[in-house]
Amino acid sequence: MKIASSDIALVRDYYPNSAGILLTFKCNAMCEECCFECGPKNPFALTKENIKNVIDQTSEMESVNFIVWTGGEAFLNYNLLLFSLEYAHKMGLRSRIVSNGFWARNKDVAKAKLKPLIDRGLIELNVSTGDNHQEYIPVERALTAAISAVELGILAFVTVESTSNSTFKVDDVYKHELYTELEKTDYDRSLFRAASTVWVSFHKDKKYSYDYDTPPMPEIENGCDSLYQMINVDPKNQALSCCGLAVEHISELQLGKVTTEQNSLRNLYNQQKEDFMKQWLYVDGPITILQKAKQWDPTIESVKFVHFCQTCAYIFNNPKVQKVIKENYTEIIEDVQKRFVSKIKLSSYLKGIRD
Structure with missing residues (x-):
């Protein structure tokens, strides 16, 4: 990666x-x-x-x-x-x-x-x-x-x-x-x-x-x-x-x-x-990641969370979610990394304006 x-x-x-x-x-x-x-x-x-x-x-x-x-x-x-x-x-x-x-x-x-x-x-x-x-x-x-x-x-x-x-x-x-x-x-x-x-x-x-x-x-x-x-x-x-x-x-x-x-x-x-999961969280957040995992595997349980940090804990601590991500992430890795770099560029630009 x-x-x-x-x-x-x-x-x-x-x-x-x-x-x-x-x-x-x-x-x-x-x-x-x-x-x-x-x-x-x-x-x-x-x-x-x-x-x-x-x-x-x-x-x-x-x-x-x-x-x-x-x-x-x-x-x-x-x-x-x-x-x-x-x-x-x-x-x-x-x-x-x-x-x-x-x-x-x-x-x-x-x-x-x-x-x-x-x-x-x-x-x-x-x-x-x-x-x-x-x-x-x-x-x-x-x-x-x-x-x-x-x-x-x-x-x-x-x-x-x-x-x-x-x-x-x-x-x-x-x-x-x-x-x-x-x-x-x-x-x-x-x-x-x-x-x-x-x-x-x-x-x-x-x-x-x-x-x-x-x-x-x-x-x-x-x-x-x-x-x-x-x-x-x-x-x-x-x-x-x-x-x-x-x-x-x-x-x-x-x-x-x-x-x-x-x-x-x-x-x-x-x-x-260089950690793909952290890059993905940075650009899409845990809610979108869980939605994507459920697209890959519709049998993943639908769970309602009131806070996005709960969703994040669910993603990392649910073996089924982790498994489906590991099996499918190559489909999206290029897109995620492009958007990761773009967000870093935007953040750097905004820092420059503030400074």
């Missing part, structure tokens, strides 16, 4: 826009169906040495200009979080943090936590809430964290768990008294945003219900941009192809331990460029 010789340099020199570093799988909450199965007893966490090594190697990829820090709960080891952002900032990298906001007991406390991080390159705070999170973290803390970020002049994005039977919804964020108080001030409310995110199950129980009639997002039908445009490292010091919900359930998306030399982050990233 080879890229055309005229395009080898283009693909070889293509690198991601950003990096995602999961500092820990430890969390003060233990939400049902957490995609990474985080909780108070999950022991996996990166060390300072791991983090320095990853940042050093990330900064060698000149296209990467920011890092997303998450977990688990990144604020559980605040000193490590400070160290991480400071080191990244010294290497010219800005930061976004994902948190449940447990630390925001009030605005004074929240701002005391956030200000040193902003001084070290924090430009955005993402806060998670919803029915599951609120069993452990009051919504008031999540909103206090977000509003404090806005008052300090950085973007705050609140994501709300969503299923058909969710009781807390995005509208409840904007109706909450903490947000209505923000509306009465002169702070830039455009820095405050909220949206729903699907809360999915990777198990066989049917506790949650969903609106399966909602059409998938066009960009997911037309390709998964998480691949190739981001490089990620989990708390096991393992490089990951994407930041998707199912990545810890798909061995093919786990690239290997980040060390040096042969297993450098750059080499692990580059090895993906």
Whole structure:
């Protein structure tokens, strides 16, 4: 499986826009169906040495200009979080943090936590809430964290768990008294945003219900941009192809331990460029891939998924789907690889415009 010789340099020199570093799988909450199965007893966490090594190697990829820090709960080891952002900032990298906001007991406390991080390159705070999170973290803390970020002049994005039977919804964020108080001030409310995110199950129980009639997002039908445009490292010091919900359930998306030399982050990233399945996911996405597999073998079970990451896990973990792809992929390999190169070209062009 080879890229055309005229395009080898283009693909070889293509690198991601950003990096995602999961500092820990430890969390003060233990939400049902957490995609990474985080909780108070999950022991996996990166060390300072791991983090320095990853940042050093990330900064060698000149296209990467920011890092997303998450977990688990990144604020559980605040000193490590400070160290991480400071080191990244010294290497010219800005930061976004994902948190449940447990630390925001009030605005004074929240701002005391956030200000040193902003001084070290924090430009955005993402806060998670919803029915599951609120069993452990009051919504008031999540909103206090977000509003404090806005008052300090950085973007705050609140994501709300969503299923058909969710009781807390995005509208409840904007109706909450903490947000209505923000509306009465002169702070830039455009820095405050909220949206729903699907809360999915990777198990066989049917506790949650969903609106399966909602059409998938066009960009997911037309390709998964998480691949190739981001490089990620989990708390096991393992490089990951994407930041998707199912990545810890798909061995093919786990690239290997980040060390040096042969297993450098750059080499692990580059090895993906010759992987047909990843190329196909990048240009068509898992929904289209599953549809094609069913064309090849109509006996493949029709399964409804509410999230494209579930479809991706199904493709990689279903032996029947894998078998039919291996038996038939030569029919489409040339077309997929042409479109893969075209998408890399377009992404490179858009990067040039933004830069």
